[in-house]
Amino acid sequence: MFEVTLPDGTGRRFDQPVTVGEVAAAIGPGLAKAAIAGRVDGRMVDLGTRIDRDCQVAIITMQSPEGLEIIRHSTSHLMAQAVKELFPGAQVTIGPAVENGFYYDFDYERPFTTDDLGAIEEKMRQISDRNETIGRREMARDEALALFKGMGEHYKGEIIGAIDAGQTLSLYSQGDFVDLCRGPHVPSTGYLKAFKLLSVAGAYWRGNAANKQLQRIYGTAWADAKSLKSYLHMLEESEKRDHRRLGRELDLFSIQEAAGGGLVFWHPMGSRVRQAIEGYWKETHIAAGYEFLYTPHMANLELWRTSGHLDFYHDSMFNPMHVDEQEYQIRPMNCPFHILVYQSKMHSHRDFPIRWAELGTVYRYELSGALHGLFRVRGFTQDDAHIFCREEQIEDEITAILDLTLAMLGTFGFKEFDIFLSTRPEKSVGSTEIWDQATGALVNAIKKHHLDFVEDKGGGAFYGPKIDVKITDCLGRKWQCSTIQLDFNLPERFDITYIGEDGGKHRPIMIHRALMGSLERFFGILVEHYAGRFPLWLAPVQAVVLTITDASRPWAVEVRDRLRAAGLRAEADLRNEKIGYKIREHTLKKVPWLLIVGDREQEQRAVSPRDASGKDLGLQSLDSLVEKLVLHARERRT
RNA sequence: GCCGAUGUAGCUCAAUUGGCAGAGCAACGGAUUUGUAAUCCGUAGGUUUGGGGUUCGAUUCCCCACAUCGGCUCCA
Numbered sequence: 001m002f003e004v005t006l007p008d009g010t011g012r013r014f015d016q017p018v019t020v021g022e023v024a025a026a027i028g029p030g031l032a033k034a035a036i037a038g039r040v041d042g043r044m045v046d047l048g049t050r051i052d053r054d055c056q057v058a059i060i061t062m063q064s065p066e067g068l069e070i071i072r073h074s075t076s077h078l079m080a081q082a083v084k085e086l087f088p089g090a091q092v093t094i095g096p097a098v099e100n101g102f103y104y105d106f107d108y109e110r111p112f113t114t115d116d117l118g119a120i121e122e123k124m125r126q127i128s129d130r131n132e133t134i135g136r137r138e139m140a141r142d143e144a145l146a147l148f149k150g151m152g153e154h155y156k157g158e159i160i161g162a163i164d165a166g167q168t169l170s171l172y173s174q175g176d177f178v179d180l181c182r183g184p185h186v187p188s189t190g191y192l193k194a195f196k197l198l199s200v201a202g203a204y205w206r207g208n209a210a211n212k213q214l215q216r217i218y219g220t221a222w223a224d225a226k227s228l229k230s231y232l233h234m235l236e237e238s239e240k241r242d243h244r245r246l247g248r249e250l251d252l253f254s255i256q257e258a259a260g261g262g263l264v265f266w267h268p269m270g271s272r273v274r275q276a277i278e279g280y281w282k283e284t285h286i287a288a289g290y291e292f293l294y295t296p297h298m299a300n301l302e303l304w305r306t307s308g309h310l311d312f313y314h315d316s317m318f319n320p321m322h323v324d325e326q327e328y329q330i331r332p333m334n335c336p337f338h339i340l341v342y343q344s345k346m347h348s349h350r351d352f353p354i355r356w357a358e359l360g361t362v363y364r365y366e367l368s369g370a371l372h373g374l375f376r377v378r379g380f381t382q383d384d385a386h387i388f389c390r391e392e393q394i395e396d397e398i399t400a401i402l403d404l405t406l407a408m409l410g411t412f413g414f415k416e417f418d419i420f421l422s423t424r425p426e427k428s429v430g431s432t433e434i435w436d437q438a439t440g441a442l443v444n445a446i447k448k449h450h451l452d453f454v455e456d457k458g459g460g461a462f463y464g465p466k467i468d469v470k471i472t473d474c475l476g477r478k479w480q481c482s483t484i485q486l487d488f489n490l491p492e493r494f495d496i497t498y499i500g501e502d503g504g505k506h507r508p509i510m511i512h513r514a515l516m517g518s519l520e521r522f523f524g525i526l527v528e529h530y531a532g533r534f535p536l537w538l539a540p541v542q543a544v545v546l547t548i549t550d551a552s553r554p555w556a557v558e559v560r561d562r563l564r565a566a567g568l569r570a571e572a573d574l575r576n577e578k579i580g581y582k583i584r585e586h587t588l589k590k591v592p593w594l595l596i597v598g599d600r601e602q603e604q605r606a607v608s609p610r611d612a613s614g615k616d617l618g619l620q621s622l623d624s625l626v627e628k629l630v631l632h633a634r635e636r637r638t
Numbered sequence: 639g640c641c642g643a644u645g646u647a648g649c650u651c652a653a654u655u656g657g658c659a660g661a662g663c664a665a666c667g668g669a670u671u672u673g674u675a676a677u678c679c680g681u682a683g684g685u686u687u688g689g690g691g692u693u694c695g696a697u698u699c700c701c702c703a704c705a706u707c708g709g710c711u712c713c714a
Contacts, residue, residue: 098712111642159714169714180714201709202641213641216709244706248649257687257705367639369710549671576671584675598673608674616674 004057014051021047021187024059034061036191037070037184044070046136046184062191062223072097074134074185075124075195075221076104081177082123083217086116092179093155093205093214100231101220105203107155112215117197120217124195131190132174136183141167144180155205156180194228195221238475243527244373250532250589252540253374253523262371262378264520272540272569274523277516278359280411280537280636281383288404290355290385295337297361301327306493307336316364334360335487335512338386339494347498352508353393357385359519374524381519387511388496391434394509395441398467398484399448405469405482405515406449412526413535413638414471418478419446419453421467422460429463430488438486438509439465463489473529481517481525486510533590533612536629537636541591543629545572545607546582548598555602559595559622566626568633587614593629 003011004023012026020038024031024047038045039058044066051057060067076095079102083090087108095104106112112120139147141163148156160169160180172181174189186192197219205211222228239245247253252270255263266274285292301320304310309317313332320327331337338356347354361381370376387397406417421442424435442465446453453467460466464486470478487510490496497505516522526538536542543563545556556572563570573582579596586594595607600619609617609625 094714096712096714103709114643156714163714182714199708200642203710204640207711213710215641218709255706261705368705369639369641371706546674548673551671578670578672578677579674580672581676582674587675594674596674600673610674614675 002052002054004051004055007056007058017050017052019047020045020049020051020057020059023051023057027059031059031061034063035059036062036067036186039066044184047187048136049184068221068223069097070184070186071192071223072102072221073181075192075219076102077134077172077174077177077179077181077185078124078127078189078192078195079120079197079217079219080104080106080179081127081174081189082120084177085127086119086123091153091155094159095179101198101218103203103216103218105205105214105216107205107212107214112200112217114200117200117217121195121197124192124197127175128189128192130175131188133188134172134174134185136170136172136185138168138170141165141169144169144171147171147178148180151178192221194223194225195219196228196232234475238528241475241528241531242373243375243524246527246532247373247524250540252527255373255377260378261368262366262376264374264377264379269540270523273526273534273538274519276538277519277523281359281408281516284404284408285357285385288355288400289353290357293338293341293356293358295334295341295358295360296331297363298328298330299337301329303336303340304329304332307333307339307490308493309333309336313364316366318363318365330363331360332362332364334358334362334382334384335386335490335510336494339490339496339510342388342496343494347388347508349390349498349500349506351388351498353387353389353397355385355387357383360384374520377518377520380521382514383516383519384512384514387513388498388508389511390506391437391509394438394486394511395444397511398442398445401484401511401513402445402449402467405484408515409469409471409482411636411638413529414473416472417451418470418472419451419467420456420459420470421446421453421465422456423458423465425458425460425462427462428460429492434488435465438488442467442484442486461485463487471525473525475528479525481522482513482515483517484511484513487512533592535636535638536592537633539590539592540569541571541586541589542568542633543570543593543595544586544591545570545595545597546579546586547572547574548579548596550574550576551599552597552602555605556597559597559607562622562626563629566630568626568629583610595625 001013001015003013005011012023020040021032021035024035035047037047037060038049039060040049040051041055060070062071073096076097080092080095083106084092090106090108093105093107095102141160142165145157145160148160163169169180170183172179172183172185197217199218201216202213203216205214220228220231222231250269251267252273253267254265255261256265309332317332318330320329341356359381361379363379366376366378389397423439446467466483466485468480469482470480472478491507491510496508498508500506545559547553547556553574556574560570560572573586583594592612594610596610597607601607604619606619606621607625608619611617
C-alpha cells in the first residue's frame with residue numbers, strides 16, 4: 001500500500017505497483033487521453049514508468065509547455081527514424097527540442113534536398129500511422145557503447161564514450177530505430193500528428209567549426225493541427241514583415257552588391273524615418289543633460305593599441321590602411337575618441353558628470369555568411385554616449401540612464417522589458433571594492449524602477465559590470481538593444497584624470513551606454529514591429545492628398561501646403577487616375593492618412609480623410625484635421 | 639569563414655536534351671476626368687551577378703569570384 005500525491009494536494013492509494021498512465025486513468029478518462037508523460041517527485045518520466053512507493057505525481061498533457069517539449073523531442077526521433085528508413089547510410093547524432101520545434105543532425109554522404117524533406121515528412125506520417133510503441137530500456141554504459149558501435153553509429157558511440165563507465169543509460173526504441181536518450185517520450189508514434197519539416201542547413205558536430213559539418217533538419221511540432229496551422233500562419237506573417245522585403249517595397253533602404261555586403265544605403269523614405277528617430281533622440285538627450293560630439297571615422301591605429309581593442313577585437317576589425325608611413329584604422333568603436341576629447345584639457349571634479357553623446361558610425365568586420373539585412377551589418381551607427389563621473393555618482397547616473405532608456409523604448413511602442421545584470425567575471429580589472437560598489441549601484445538603480453532582473457553571475461566584461469535591456473516586439477520576439485556598461489579599464493589605459501577637492505589627481509569612472517544600439521538594426525526591428533505601418537510621428541509620408549479629378553487640383557495643393565506648413569510630411573497625388581487606384585497605391589505604401597478631395601471638399605474647404613484602418617471618416621474641416629494630426633505627431637502616439 | 643541553396647528587365651517569375659531570352663506589375667506615351675484597394679491602348683526596357691573555360695552555338699554544362707537566402711548557442 002502506498003500513496004500518490006497529486007498537484008492539488010489530494011492523494012490516491014494503490015495496493016499494487018501502477019504506471020503513471022494508470023494513475024492518470026484513475027483520475028479520469030479525459031486526463032488519461034490527454035496524458036503523454038508524467039512528473040514523479042519532480043522528475044519527468046514516461047507514462048509507462050512504474051510507481052510502487054509514496055510519491056508526488058503530476059500528469060503532463062500535450063498542451064502544457066513540458067508536454068509540447070516532449071512532443072517536439074519525440075517528433076525529432078520520429079524524423080530520425082524516417083531518415084534511417086529512407087537513408088540507411090545516414091548516421092544519427094543529436095536531436096533536441098527547440099523553441100517552437102526541433103532539429104536533428106545527421107551525417108550523410110550527400111546533402112539532403114528539399115525533395116528529400118518531402119519524402120522524409122511522408123515517411124514520418126507513415127510511421128505515425130503505424131502507431132509504433134515507443135519503449136524505454138536501461139542498459140549499462142559499456143553494453144550501449146557496443147550496441148551503437150555495432151550499428152555503425154559512431155557519433156552516438158562518441159557521446160557514450162564521454163560518459164563515465166559504470167553508468168546506466170536509457171535507450172528508446174520504436175520499430176527498428178533505437179536512440180540513446182534521456183527521455184521522456186510519448187508512448188507511441190501515433191501521438192505525433194501535427195508536424196512539418198521546415199529547412200535543412202549545415203551545423204558543426206558539437207557546434208565546433210573544427211569538426212565535421214553535419215546536416216541539420218529543422219521542423220516544427222505541435223499538440224494539434226490547429227496550433228500547427230496557426231504557427232505556420234505566424235511564420236508567413238513574419239515573412240511578410242521581413243524588413244528586407246518591406247525595405248524594398250517601401251523604398252526605405254538597400255544593400256548594394258556593387259558596394260559590398262553589410263553596407264547600408266538609406267533611401268529618402270528610410271532617411272525620413274531616421275530623421276524622426278534622430279530628432280527625438282536629440283531632443284531627449286538635450287533634456288537629459290547631454291552634450292553632443294562629432295568625431296572622425298578613422299584614426300591612427302596606435303589609438304586602438306592603447307585602448308586594447310586591437311588585442312581583444314582584432315578579428316572583428318577591418319585591416320588598417322597605410323597613410324604617410326603610418327597605419328590608420330577605420331573605427332570599430334567611438335570610445336577612444338571621446339576619451340581624446342576628455343584629455344584635451346584638465347578636468348575638475350566640479351565638471352562631473354560629463355555626458356557626451358554621439359551618433360557614431362562604426363565599422364566592424366563580420367563574417368560574410370553572418371550578414372543579414374539590417375540586423376547584421378559591417379557599418380552601423382550607434383546611439384553612443386560616454387559618461388565621466390565620480391564613483392559616488394554612479395548610481396544617480398545609472399538611474400538617469402535607465403529612465404531615459406525606458407522612456408525612449410516606450411515611445412517606440414515597446415512596453416515589455418527583460419533586464420539582465422552581468423557581474424564580475426574571473427578575469428577582470430579593478431579592485432574588489434570598486435566592483436562591489438558599482439554592482440550595488442546598478443542593482444539599486446534597477447530596484448528604483450521596480451523592475452525584475454536576471455543576474456548573470458560572472459557574465460560581465462572584464463572591464464566592468466553591465467545592464468542589458470531586451471525588448472519584446474509584437475510577434476513576441478526578444479531583442480537586446482540597450483546596454484549600460486561600466487568601464488574601469490579605459491580610464492586606466494588612457495590614464496585620464498581629474499583634479500579632486502584635495503587638489504590631487506584622481507581617476508574618473510567611465511560609463512558606456514547605447515539605448516537603441518545600432519540605428520540600422522533598431523530601424524529593422526521597428527519595421528518588423530510595425531509591419532511597415534509606422535505610427536504617424538515616424539511615417540515617412542504622413543498624409544497624401546488625393547484628387548478625384550483635375551478640377552480639385554488647386555484645393556489639393558493648398559491642403560498639402562497647409563499640412564507642410566504645419567510641419568507634416570505631406571504629398572499630393574494629382575495624377576489622372578481613378579480614386580480607387582490611388583487609394584490602393586498609397587495604402588500599399590502604408591501611408592497613415594489619405595485625404596480625399598473632390599468638388600464637395602473644395603466647395604467647403606474640407607477634406608474626406610481615411611485613416612490607417614481604411615475607414616472613410618467623412619467630410620471634415622481642414623482646420624480640425626490639421627490640428628489633430630499635429631497633436632498626434634507631437635505626442636508621438638503609437 | 640564553413641555547409642547547402644539561389645542569382646534572368648526596377649519587382650515577382652518563365653524559357654524543351656545546349657539552338658532567335660518572355661510574361662505580369664512598375665516606368666514612359668496616348669486616350670479616359672473618374673467619389674474610397676488595380677480604366678483601356680501602346681512604347682521602351684537585357685553584357686541572363688562578374689570573370690574564365692568546354693562547344694559550331696551557353697541563361698542552360700564546368701571552374702573561379704562576388705552577392706543574397708537558410709543555418710552553424712540552445713545538455714545524449
